[in-house]
Amino acid sequence: MATATVPWRRARGLGVVAAATAMVTALAVPAAAAPGVSPAVVDRDADPGTSIPVSKVVSTPPIPPKPDVVLLVDTTGSMGGAIANVRTNLQQVITDVRAAQPSAQFAVASYRDTGDGAELFRVRQNLTGDAVALQAAVDGLAAGGGGDTPEAWVNALVEVSEGAVAYRSGSSRIVVLVGDAPSHDPSNGRTLAQAGAALQADEARVIAVNVAGAAGGLDATGQAASVVAATGGQLVDSSPDTVTAALLAGLRDLDVTVTPSVTSCDPGLSVTFDAASRTQQSGTDVPFAETITVAGDAAQGAVLHCTVDFLLDGVSAGAPFVQTISVRVNDVTPPTVVVDDRTVEATSPAGAVIDYPASATDNVDGPLTPTCVPPPGSTFPLGDTSVTCTATDAAGNTGSDTAVMRVVDTTAPATACVPTNNPSGDNTPGSYNPDGFYELTSTDVVDTAVEVFIVDSMNPLVRFGPFPAGTKIKLVQAPGAQSKVKDGTGDIDYKVTLNGDAVITGVDDAGNVSTPAVCLVAPPPK
Template sequence: MGFTAVPRGRVRGVTVAAVTAMVTVVAAPAWAAPGVDPGTVDRAADPGTAIPISKVVSTPAIPPKPDVVLLVDTTGSMGPAIENVRSNLQQVINSVRTAQPGAEFAVASYRDEEDGPELFQVRQNLTADAIDLQNAVDGLLADGGGDFPEAWVNALFEVSDGAIAYRSGSSRIVVLVGDAPSHDPSAGHTLAQATAALQADHARVLAVDVAGEGGGLDADGQATAVATATGGQVVDSAPDTVTAAILNGLRDLDVTVTPTVTSCDAGLSVSFDAPSRTQQSGTDVPFAETITVAGDAPQGAVLHCTVDFRLNGLPGGPEFVEHITVRVNDVTPPTVVVDDRTVEATGPAGAVIDYPASATDNVDGPLTPTCVPPPGSTFPLGATTVTCTATDAAGNTGSDTAVMRVVDTTAPTTRCVPTNNPSGDNTPGSYNPDGFYELTATDVVDTDVEVYIGDAADPSVTFGPFPAGTKIKLVQAPGAQSRVRDGTGDVDYKVTLRGDAVITGVDDSGNRSTATCLVAPPPK
């Protein structure tokens, strides 16, 4: 507005006394501890399970890496407001840097379309130098202007059309300070064009609506329109509380927190109950985080994920990066292998079986199983169950069983051994002077083999069983009846057969073998 006006009696926004209070507030510890909590998660979990985490993102009172452009109306009515900015600029700079030490500022000014070179000027591009910034603000003079509307629509367009060299990845905030609406279009640029240019630059407008006779920035709703479209806001101020309003407005800007998974090992994933949340800067933003371990995640592995909690789409710094470590539990027992075996008995006690057994774990690799009975044991005749077990480092135990069978399929050794006449002579007239035999049968397992006597001339004839070692006097009488009678002395039995004696040894397993007692023919 082109003339110096006396401020109205009502004050919108904050008072002059609030400046000191605002500086104190922005320096409070809540500003100094932004970040994500917990920032580190280190858990152990089974495959196929989920880990719930309650996540809180404490947002900074000022957006990260701020590039703040002070765009000030320097028409004649703005003298008191400019003086307020001039007097308190260092407080604004220090307060913002308390929250964000990397903050940079720029100073630009605008007037009306008839003000020639003063239509729009960049007084100081973005810098961290507080002295240069103060010099730029000190150079702002209230003058000029004509009708009530000014040309701040054009100024917003110029700011986002290359006049300000924003830093890469910065939070861009244009603080528009004025007391009157804008021509639309102004200097050939419309509010829609200015809004589009701001959006393309990802810049938000904080409109400080200074009370005065010009009706204020938002007299026609223009400030609300551009602030809403860019994610900013409109704050009211009296001419002597502009800096307090700026600080208040910077703190009241909304911040959108977006959890972004930047890296995750295979077998691990992270999800949230909401893709993003928008709240006032400086507040705590809650998220329910779920870390999921895939069912096929490699057991025993250590998996990692990194989540960046971005603020308005920008990295907030290392404090807003979560590091996740999940140690995948080994829940799979070792694989134990022992096979059935069948061996031949080697003695009455059975047989020694030195069977193989192995164990392999998915994490620990080869293991040595423990078996009962152990390999190399003597196993009795019949079936014996062997159980082998192995335990891995995680305490998982695997087992396998096998049946060790000891069998007896070997027939005894049966013999009919001729012996001398125990009386030392032969009976006259005998057809078989050498018919004395010992029936023997030995077996590797059975110590008491049974012996049977059969008649080669009559397969239906079988006598016995007799114990091995039995001594007989065998008489062959082709016309006689086969029979067995008790013997005398060393002769256990007198056996009369029609043909040769067939001796059969049978062990406990039913294995049998035969021998023939050949009788000498009678003399001619």
């Protein structure tokens, strides 16, 4: 707009100049919580198959991170007061923005109308952090030209978004459109729809500083509201002398979208959130309910890690917004203990010594030494004895196994018919026993009192006994006579009369029967 005189009106949301000044000052006040994620470190112990709930708060900065701010200013004749305000307060704007985001850079561009030749659109200073260069660019702004009421800011927005400004990679792109009149649509052949699409493609948001004036401001026909809505920006009313305050208010009022992004996670660990993202005003705390889940098959004893970057408007905001997770997976599996049943032969009346093997292995601690009751190397009695072996790992998990140690007696006694002296004489038996005196012997590994039986070799149905081992007999052969046993005299226990020889066997307590031994009967005297 060409008119140089602009009637003042109250700025929406700003009030008088004093209120604007207070807003500038407030922007520089640190937030109660420093921007970042809290808690930034999660260090927990958990069982496999369990979840850890974490209440997460992302404190957003008052201005989006790594901002690239393009000041796009209307320099037609009616904008003298607004340009003067920007020129006077530019350094304060830079200082306040950098107090919140030290990496901020600024560019300065201007626009007029299609009849203004080279002033239709100009980049006065591309993005830089050089405050002196920026001041020089703003000092070079001068109000003039214009013509009819609408200007050509639609064209300017397209120019900015199609390469006129070289944004940094990963920056928060903000175009601050300052003007007091609507735009031609189309403008220099560019439409409002094209401008919105170009800004969206560039991921740039528009803060429209709607300067009050006779032309009705940027949003006189709803154009500014449309482009602000399309880009997620802000529409801020201003008078010519509060432009910079409005600019700062708009930066502070931008919405920020916080998106948790799991950048890495060890197998067996996962992280989810109650929302994929949340959008709130910059400078506020954004809550998330985080759930860390340990898989049922997670490696026990391992320390698993995840990293989550809480992106702001899709951009990494640096270390304060990165969360690290460490979960020690509890060892809940007891050791595997192995002890096997064994069967051994008795070696004495007490049983047998069994030095049985037993082992234990833990999924985390590896081989362990089990404790067994009764221990290996113990003497086990005849029959079955239960053994229990246990092992406890470093986490306190105890595993056990049981086995049966069985001691058996399957060894038969050793039986013999030993010729002995005639108790009434002094003769020593020779190769045969002419007098028929014998001692019935039978010894066993286990049984100390083996029973001995006598069978007539001529009639196996004739069986006498049991007799204790060590019994002494007088054996008489009487063919055709009745086989019998009667008490002996002296140290002879029994007198045994048979038709044939005496076949003796020993039987132990386990029922094992010895190999038969024969007591030969002396031939009858001639």
